[in-house]
Amino acid sequence: MRQGKTADALATFTENTSRHPASWAARADLGFAALQAGDTTLALKSFEDVVTRNPSFYLGWCELERLQFARADYSAAVHASEQAETCDPLEEPYVRLRDLMRANRRAEAEKIARQMLQQQSGHPRASFFLAHLASTVGAHEARRDILLASLDRHPANIMLRRSLVEAHEAIGAYTDALNEAQTLTRIRPDFTAYWLLSRICGHVADYEGALTAAEAAAGLLKEGSEELGKVDLLRGHALKILGRRAECEAAYRACIVNTPDNGAGWWGLADLKNYHFTDTDKKAMAELAGNTALPDTQRCQAAFALARAHENDGATDKAIDWYKKANALRTDAAYTPDRHADLFARIKKSFDAATLARQADTRKLKGPTPIFVLGMPRAGSTLIEQMLASHSRIDGTMELQTLIHLERRIRIEGGRRFGKQYPESVAGFSEDELAAFGQAYLDETAIYRGSGDFFIDKMPPNFERVGLIHKILPHAIIIDARRYPVDCGYSAFKQHFAGGHDYSYDLSHIGHYYNCYLDLMDYWQQVLPSKVLTVQYEENISDTETVVRRMLAHVGVDFEEACLAFHKNKRAVKTASSEQVRQPINRKGVGVWTAFADELQPLFDSLGEATLKRFAPYAPKH
Template sequence: AGREEAAWRADLAGVAAAARDPELIEAALAMTDGKLDEAATRLEARLAREPHDPPATRLLGETRWRQGEMTPALALVEQAVEQAPGFDMAREFLIRLLMQTNRLPEALAHADVLVRSPVRIPGHLLIRASVLVRLGEQEEARGLYEQLLADQPGQPQVWQNLGHVLKTLGRQAEAITAYREAVTRQPTLGEAWWSLANLKTVKLGEADIAAMNQALATLAGAADERTEDIFHLHFSLGKAHEDAGNHAAAFRHYSEGNRLRRTQLRYDADDFAAEISATVAGFSAPFLASLGEGGCPARDPIFVVGLPRSGSTLVEQILASHSQIEGTMELPDMMMIGSRLQTRVNEGEFADYAALLASLSADDRRRLGEEYLDRTRVHRKTDRPLFIDKMPNNWQHVGLIRAILPGATIIDARRHPMGCCFSGWKQHFARGQAFSYDLADAGRYYRDYVRLMAHFDAVMPGRVHRVIYEQMVADTENQVRRLLAHVGVDFEAACLAFWKTDRAVRTASSEQVRQPIFTDGVDHWKNFAQWLGPLEAALGDVVESYPDVPGSLRSGTN
């Protein structure tokens, strides 16, 4: 242990010396100024002279990452850590890259090394906790956050993180306390206010509204640096005014929060529509017929797809209450496989997506299916034979799922277009839903979703089972029986008492699925109907063609 610590400290001393190296300083400044090619050229020249240079290697890795070259970035940062195992800064960055590529077990292994560093930094425990959260080990992460707060209770960000874990575990009263601790210590911490407002059991009162307005006034002079706090506060004020029945004020704050968030995102509805058209063309009826039974035949995965706020968490919780089905979380792995394939088209290797698909042999498709199962295995904590992947955006990859995992089950959770899109618009998502911050974008996205799912209904009828949210809440037992029959498992009464199932739920609907089905929020969008013209116009006839549901939900904004 003594030799290991001595070597570790030697590595750290070498890194500290490199921080004063003029050549590395110039390269680092070029990188932070966005002159990435210049930074890379400087660093490559240095490494050609001095191949064993961990700080230069790590810096080149970060430069490659900023250039969007993840594979070489990972290789370089891994090399820097191998050259200097005590180079904590490199290991921290490596963990970040591993998490971005969903290589979570490796990230945890490096986090375990990091917390043994002779330089004791609380941030190392925070890094380990973040990896544990991603792995679904919520209780262990909770212990780390509580340990940090016992030592230093005045940390608003850690209180916020603890609140997130407690909410996921269903410990709502304790989550509220944690979020309150966070905003008491830092009243301008917008995400903590939003996390508090987003708890369905919380109604923010007049004192909270005054505190958030004061926080906005405090941040007014630092709008550029604190945009994230500001838009979180606007979403929070929207929810507070909505709860108070002041819908005009609520809509104003929701609108401002969405406007600010939209400025941070790249999303083009025309480009997305073109992608969906390419998917329709690629997964033609003749192509699907040519697949046969090739691919990985495993029946394990149950994909619950659809738009956010469509009732997919309810479907997941019902299924996860069955003795043969394990609930996991929203897994990014199918989207990562799909993105990797699309990159080959974007880089010119194939003329279009259809050409890429045609190039995949049966063995290629089998390997891709096995890759998905290998990547997701870390999230399976029980011996139940089936598991749920509730990444809603996987609706874009229904054809890919059919091609590489022909035995998988696909469930499409669908909700009334006005209610679904409006609910998504007033919900701030941590990541991945760039379409949701503009009402017209949201309406067009819903239309593209309906268009693609209708295509798959036509070319592979019966393969996708649709759950209509309003029908589920109105006729629960019959809908649950149909759902389980499609999955191929026997009916179990526990699926009707889904709120009694004790499991971590990491979505915005985590609280609703811990109580019996209720109908209060089904047509809540009608309180805001007078302002939703852009959404209704973008949806067009999709509203009127929505499946038959209880009469009060059938019409548009009338």
């Protein structure tokens, strides 16, 4: 074998197994020789014989796992993977590694894990721990690479597969995450696999797929399982996005029944905006919100739902009281005004005129033109998106995370290459490198798009990234959704966001954040005149056709009547405004706060007289 005489080696090892038929070692030699010769059929049979004679032969199980996986015999491959773990020759260092992790002695644990990998290349448990350590410091690319290297040798390891899905998810590689999740359902079609698949389908806007996977997950659960409520919630979200209202309500109700202590089901119903709650419902929500034995996350959502229920009933005093309680229960929100103001100051300084002048060459960018709809949340961005997405040349998508994940990669690359933090590091990239980032954005958004000449990326916080957009996608179209600050701020205060928007749970923080946003948008108008079209919500609902024509002209497409009949568009909408944009234009959301004006003084104070005066023309008329 060492001389490369594979045929002679095979003949010798075959004869050896005949002379020593009871020897598992002889058959192992034959199996390894067959692998080198590329005879996978002989190798498979040899290793099956080996583990029959010696069930404790670790390498035999490892080779069987790879061979059976390659033949798509996933059940057998998983069995081999599990058997290998039972006879792991590195069990002793693994136990020590596990104990060190539990004691939070990570440096020592990492050292042992690396030693284990030197002894057994791709060792699954050592790799899993190293990948976990990488994830704790945000090194998700390293986590992915560790897992991929291990899966190359141990492809049927379920623990590694699940972790790889999550690693792809963490870096925004949703296409890869989807492929891995689908692979996982083929390897082991259990509840967790379909749960993961449903979640990833949601990331890539495949809501029918998300619903199908959630239903498959539910079908694998026993009646009375606590997991059923979680699946009901997934189903409810998917059905809401798809506009299947009755089924959506039923799914949220099932969530409440199957997990009575889960406030998410109640908030799911409340976030439909016009759902009618009974007195019995309100009592149940109040009890859940007041139960201090439950996690704040569940109590918070129940409190938001109860506040919405009272508001819909016209009980304004009860509503504002519960909104305050709900926001106070969002104890995981962390917003530091000074730190945020400092970040925005750094953004303005980093994206000065000279830096903005260096851009990607648009001739090197292949793909449709992106339309970024950004601004404050609850400012009418979903309405703008729905109007534009009703045009024959424009694809609607969802709130894409693509640019956020790309910014993270730029931050890492800039720190490594230039020793600077982002956004200061952005000035160091060449035009070709900026074009590469722009192309990466276009490539990674392909999964969300149709065949339109334009596509919408509606992510409100991208107003922070106007300078970055201008540098990597100079041809991109940008629209700023703007709304009267008190209406906008109060609407955010009433909303339970799944993540981010930490400022929105304190009225004074909302005003501070709004002013930071306003100041930054003023700066972009100064350094990039005519780049950003501002669309005032109040003008959009009062003179819709004029505003729609202005937006389409900014995009560069002809006017189409369908953009005025946006509420007839059956596309999936994944935002808190999904129900509103399925209705014709109305003024239901204007001036709602006037009933609570006395309770909103912290918001008025933080916004300040200058901001309120600036937007006085859009203030509700008493």
